[in-house]
Amino acid sequence: MALRRCWRFAGVAPRLFWRSPVLSGVSVPGGQSFVSNLVNSQFRCSELPVRRFSSAPSSTDVSYEELKQILAGRKAVVIDVREPWELREFGFIPGSINVPLGNVSTALQLPPEDFEEKYGGGMPRHTDHIVFTCLAGIRSKTALDTATSLGYKGVQHYPGGWQDWVKNEQNN
Secondary structure: OOHHHHHHOOHHHHHHHHHOOOOOOOOOHHHHHHHHHHHHHHHOOOOOOOOOOOOOOOOOOOOOHHHHHHHHHHEEEEEEEOOHHHHHHHHHOOOOHHHHHHHHHHOOOOHHHHHHHHHOOOOOOOOOEEEEEEEOOOHHHHHHHHHHHHHEEEEEEOOOHHHHHHHHHHHO
16 A cells, blocks of 8 residues: 555656756746645655565575585585576586476476476475576576475575586686
């Protein structure tokens, strides 16, 4: 309701600037008293508390070093959301499962045996730690949001993606 009230008076907001020093040559008859009455009688939208709600973990990013530890300890399911041709052409992170981004929502709702048959890896449960990766971190973020919306709790993504992985692997 508060948001609706803000939107209703959004058309009035530009009038607040008509008498400002920046626009001193512009005036509207009765504008100043109308605006001051409105502002004094209504709450200000900028004073509303802003809250963000998310079921994603507070830290959704995984660094190269963290991903190496996760893979070494098999502490998470790592899902690469690139297309299969990208993996063939560029390469893939060893131990990851390929589920193209367009299939993530459907794949995460499959029965475990169907997921394993289709994607060649174990189906993550809603409580499992999942790390999404892609080429440069954009599609993996989308996959993270999709998994979160499906009720998965321990989801993260590797924002550097394959590009960062290759760079770091070459330096080691």
